[in-house]
Amino acid sequence: MDYSRKVQFKGEGEGIRLLISEDIPMDCLHDAVNTALDKAEKLAIGVPLILDFKMRPLTQKDVVSFLSNVVMKRPLKIKEWRVLDRGGKEVLDRMGFKTQEGQRTYQGKGTLFVQRSLRSGNTIEHDGDVIVLGNVNEGAEIYATGSVCVWGKLCGLAHAGCEGDDDVFIIAGSFEANQVRISDKISYVQPDTFWTGKPVKVYVDQGKIVVSELSG
Missing domain, CATH: 3.30.750 (Transcription Regulator spoIIAA)
Structure with a gap:
């Protein structure tokens, strides 16, 4: 149907x-x-x-x-x-979403929702997943024991599974970072990589960081 x-x-x-x-x-x-x-x-x-x-x-x-x-x-x-x-x-x-009766900010036990963009110098450390409803600009950093989801542009540093968990991921609406980290693994990204500026999912497969483009 x-x-x-x-x-x-x-x-x-x-x-x-x-x-x-x-x-x-x-x-x-x-x-x-x-x-x-x-x-x-x-x-x-x-x-x-x-x-x-x-x-x-x-x-x-x-x-x-x-x-x-x-x-x-x-x-x-x-x-x-x-x-x-x-x-x-x-x-x-x-969860902090704007509804008919206004807007609130809430930090859940497992997931931190950040309803703004992160500027250079901003650092977030959280025990759980982090969802950013904005951009992560160059010079901003996120350290999460869980997964990281960035609604907008990811230009800064995202470190998912920072305490050693490989079974997490990073999602970005527009990937523009020069490196990503999952668990104890680091991947450096060239600026002319084919997925630059595209929505992607970053995860670990067979011990290596893999980047796949999210289809529309």
Whole structure:
């Protein structure tokens, strides 16, 4: 079944409201929304976008998975998150996303959400995963015992699994760093590498750091 038909685009002010039906099974959600966005071509790119999940219950894991598998794959400009389910609304508020009732900042036990860009000289150290909803500029550093996800440009240093965990990864919306670190492994990157400026996932495979481009 083509669940992408249950994803609708509606104009709202200067932006677009993306209505995601709660009738879409969770295991089909990413494919449905990605297909709908692909069909819309450039309609939603660069335009203020409201993500409306209607009555769908959302967990923190659901939101992080949606970020990694949908939002990070294209240059979306998320203006607001909406959900009518009370539990889902509380999850979004705790995670620091902008919702209809304002914006909060929250540090979870396992995941740190940074809702700003990091400038040169900024350093983040966290026991768990780190998600940056902005850019990591040159001279900024992130050290995480878990994975690192950068919504925007990664120009600074990201060190995932800094206490020795190989089973983590780094995701960047636009990879522009000259090095990345996972566990005790370091990979130096030439500025003319083919994935420079592209969305990528960095991980360890058979003891070596691997970089793969995220398809749109």
